[in-house]
Amino acid sequence: MVAVTAGVAAQLLTRRTSNDHDTLGTLLYSLRRSLVGEAIDEQLYDDLDAVLDQYAQPAPHEIRVIAERFRRTTTKIVEVVPYLVRPYPVGAMRRLIYLSAEPPHPDDALGHLRRFALTILAILDLMGESAS
Numbered sequence: 001m002v003a004v005t006a007g008v009a010a011q012l013l014t015r016r017t018s019n020d021h022d023t024l025g026t027l028l029y030s031l032r033r034s035l036v037g038e039a040i041d042e043q044l045y046d047d048l049d050a051v052l053d054q055y056a057q058p059a060p061h062e063i064r065v066i067a068e069r070f071r072r073t074t075t076k077i078v079e080v081v082p083y084l085v086r087p088y089p090v091g092a093m094r095r096l097i098y099l100s101a102e103p104p105h106p107d108d109a110l111g112h113l114r115r116f117a118l119t120i121l122a123i124l125d126l127m128g129e130s131a132s
Contacts, residue, residue, distance in 0.1 A: 032084055036127070039076035043069065044120070051117040063109050070116050074100040077123055085126050092126060095119050 004012075018024075047066045050058055058066065074096055082088060096119045104112035 035080040035083055039073065039080045040124070044073055048117050048121060051113050052121070058110070058113075060109065063113050067104070067109075067113055067116065070113070070120060071100050073120065077120070081123065081127070085123075089123065089126050092119065092122050096123060 047069055050056055050062070051066060078093065078097065081093060099112070099116045099119055102112070
């Protein structure tokens with residue numbers, strides 16, 4: 001939290017502001033990038049590669065760790081997608097939430113993780129360049 005004195009606040013409020021479309025578009029783009037930065041990081045892309053790579057065979061303990069990170073990412077994605085994707089992707093988001101909440105069957109943990117990763121990847125594709 002930042003404290004602003006009354007003098008500084010008064011000075012800031014007297015400054016001119018811009019409300020043209022270019023400035024507002026830049027501001028909106030920056031705010032969206034900030035939201036995405038909170039949800040998507042390099043670790044997510046590393047995890048997607050570890051699961052979806054052609055020769056990927058994560059160990060059982062890695063599957064549990066990656067699945068937990070995917071669940072945390074799902075929570076963040078659910079928070080930011082309404083601000084980034086129009087129209088709201090109801091089906092894809094529903095799939096993501098269900099996979100996040102569904103405990104994988106021990107015999108199919110890797111399959112579950114791959115479905116989870118593909119669903120996350122589909123949402124990232126819907127987010128377009130905001131997700132990069």
